[in-house]
Amino acid sequence: MAAIDKASTSRQPGRLGRPPRGSEGEVTLRIMAAAKPVFLREGFEATSLDIIAASAGMSKKTIYARFASKEDLFEAVIVRYIEEHIPPVEQAATGDGPVAERLHRIALAVLEVALWPDTIAARRIIVAEAGRFPEFARLLHDFGVARVVPLIERCLEEGNASGAIAVEDVRLAADFFFSIAIRTFVDRAELGLERPGLSHVKRETLRQAVDFFMKACRPG
Known part of the structure; x- marks a missing residue:
């Protein structure tokens, strides 16, 4: 025994x-x-x-x-989290269709991840630690925002080429679209002004933001 x-x-x-x-x-x-x-x-x-x-x-x-450290582990966790959720955004950007439809798909794909409670919690940590660890914010930008904005730029460039829109500064226009169609929603959730998640009201507001942007991009 x-x-x-x-x-x-x-x-x-x-x-x-x-x-x-x-x-x-x-x-x-x-x-x-x-x-x-x-x-x-x-x-x-x-x-x-x-x-x-x-x-x-x-x-x-x-x-x-x-x-090497807790900071190193946190950075790895954030990078892996972003890498796991960027592919659906990139896939949304590859589809055909009118410029407005494609921009809406990109913004919706980003917000479906960016407004999750886990994502909001991670962003709050990054903001809270920005003074001591600015590299956390750089990771969020380099692996997240910096990969989404070029998708918007490409969509606008193709819209320019087809004559569907007339945008003189594609980079500036892409940053503006990112601000009104994505960043505003995320900032409000991060500050606790709105609940995390993509509600019906937010979806309708997103659609209005896309329409507003497209009106500013019309030729002539």
Whole structure:
């Protein structure tokens, strides 16, 4: 019986320490998956690697073997979060159709992710820590905004080429569209002025914003 008990004990799950060889990528993903809800729930300052290690079911040493610091881990979590949700936006931008329809698809695809409670929580953390860690905001811009605006620019350039619109400064027009059709909604949710999520009222307001923008872009 003692031998059976000993063998059973040696196979107990949840042991902390070095992961099996060949599982490094999987372990890194486990760490980030465990860290994300902790960061979003507790905030950056209140989160410790001890809490994340306990949530991931591994040692803090294992985390340090992959991430140099809590800041490094948070950055990895944010980049992965963005990378997971950018493809639907890029896909929305590739479809055919009138300029207004394509712009609406892009903005809607962005807002469907940007207004999620998790996204709003992440943005609040980034803003709160901007003074100490401006690199967090740069990540949000470089991996998010900087990849969405060119999609809008391309749509406007093609609209110019077809004669559907007449825009002299495509980059300025794209920034303006991003502001009225995307950023305003996100800022209001981030400040708590509106609830997260894409409600019927927000959808109608988005449609009006697109119509307003298109009127300003009409030729002649």
